[in-house]
Amino acid sequence: MLSDRLRPLLTGTELPAAKIVRAMSAAGATTAADLNKATGLARSTISQALAELRDGDLIVEIETRSTGMGRPTMLFTLNPQAGRCAGVLLGLDEIRIAVCDTAHAVLSDRSIPIARDYTPADACAVIAAELSSDCRRLGFEVGELLGVGLAVSAPISPAGVVLAGSILPTWDGVDLASVFGSNLHCPVHADNESNCGALAEMTWGAAIGEPDFVLIKFDLGIGGAIVVNGGVQRGFNGSAAEFGHLTLDPRGALCRCGNRGCLETMAGATQLLKLARDTTGHDVSLDSFICEAIEGHVGYRRLIEDAAAIGGWCLGLIGTALNPPLFVIAGGLARTNELFLDRLVQSYERHTLCKSALLPEGQRARFAVGRFLANDTVLGAVALVLHQQSRIA
């Protein structure tokens, strides 16, 4: 089976072919020149290894791009038949499962409702059954998967333990490896959902080819990711980039994390929906809230603008501390585009140390809305396997 030959190259050796396979798995379709940059291998070594991989059916030439003058550029990708990866989002009341091939095509992506406060064992049973059925529908067995990535709404320790602060409170302290390790019959990777979102944007979205950026996700909660030199920074115990818990007012509202005045207590959509309900007297979903704001609801627009002003203050802090070249703005509030983004950037400029107006054009931080505002997390869980990151079992 092709996947049996691909697997050891993805996970193992320092052979040139293995380095090339891992670079392609992370980057998707790529040129020999890009492989040279990514692996540091000599051109001649790359040519030879590509020829061997092509002869073994592990890679394919998918396209020739004409660059105007001179010879057209060859693009190489892993053979889509050679391996598939799955991603799973452990949501509040849904489990979402996506399957991709190693050429980065999404083969399936669907959501399965599950009762709130589900246990790890419940989740594992649902995932094992549904993933098997997805794989069979796609014409292969679950055991052929190169791996399953799990996206969790909590900081995850390097060993795969869920740390405090999860949106799934019953999961605090759960050892993901012992729950999922033996039941999914393939390697398991796991990471915080915002880190997964950053991987998705690196692989398919707003941060392709960007080795350094910061992602911040404004949704019901607020999370983030820091990417340095192509790698997601997880920090000492896995809790880096928890921007939603930056303390802006030490005497502010009590946050679910136990601190006071966190960004999330002021600009998280949960708080905006609460403020809306306090005045209107009826509940509104995040989707409706956003749609009505886009259509012109004055009060909802005001709540989003004020959240953007506070969010921009926080981006200003992050800019002063990290000075990244790119901010990717993700999450539901980003779906309102200019309404949220303009005020956010304006407030960033007000509060950060280096003002764009005083910098040469090439040195100004850029802002991009994430490409995947609805499914970045589950795609990022797939990308954990493609990038061979955060393996726990």
Add this chain to the structure above:
Amino acid sequence: MLSDRLRPLLTGTELPAAKIVRAMSAAGATTAADLNKATGLARSTISQALAELRDGDLIVEIETRSTGMGRPTMLFTLNPQAGRCAGVLLGLDEIRIAVCDTAHAVLSDRSIPIARDYTPADACAVIAAELSSDCRRLGFEVGELLGVGLAVSAPISPAGVVLAGSILPTWDGVDLASVFGSNLHCPVHADNESNCGALAEMTWGAAIGEPDFVLIKFDLGIGGAIVVNGGVQRGFNGSAAEFGHLTLDPRGALCRCGNRGCLETMAGATQLLKLARDTTGHDVSLDSFICEAIEGHVGYRRLIEDAAAIGGWCLGLIGTALNPPLFVIAGGLARTNELFLDRLVQSYERHTLCKSALLPEGQRARFAVGRFLANDTVLGAVALVLHQQSRIA
């Protein structure tokens, strides 16, 4: 001349000997095992290259350490005769010059007074003359130096241009390469003074062997450095880790950077000295302020404790964003030890996301007072050359 043979290995090729020389230059005395970790070269390759370097007098065995059982461990260092490096601090009213050898011994370190608001040309003339005289006194010519490092109290762009926010306002926008490049007759390196401080702590001080840490310097101003995987993070335009300019209160006092309510306006020693003078009616130097606080001056102690509480809030923000394993606390206020540090750590724990009390012992952030509270900056300027970082000319 030995230095003529060392120079190309320090700056150039990917030969094993060159990789070893660069690792030794950064790390000082080191074992073959450490070289294996630092360079990734095979043990046999390292042994062979070490033998060649020793035969060529470029390295020496300086010591054998007994590790109790088994064979003693050999320590290798670059031959101190093979090269010297200089570091220069461009201070407010002094220019400080230090000279070290490649074995990391400090050969001279002295301060030359200079009138405030000196120009780049003034500084260059003083440095060229004084450095020549230091080198001659030490028995060699200035042209034999492997390089000169410059530490500047401002963010520096990767191309060596002084960005806004310098304590030397007349230096804004100065291109350091064009001022110093041709006049010092050797390679020139330049970086922000806090980044230099972090290099000094990595090379000789509180962060030896720590690939990841955050340094924060509480002095007349407040600066910092972020070190990831052994490298100082400079950010997109060179302004990363400017922790003194984290905006804590958007309606607070106007800061010299043009923003309001920066950490520095609340906890910088300049502000503490101003508050002291407002009440006592007389000026006090930072040195006297610190000494009197240590001796028990109630008001001065209170100002330092309150600065520590606000500084700890900022460390909490940094902890939530970066989750580093180690904070190195530098600068004059750190000389008060527990007085400042206890309150700082207490406030950090209060405001950061992951509380030490809830983490296993090995996952708690550590705090260390910097080793060089008086001369970290000038030693760090030397270390720019030893680590071959931030070369501008």
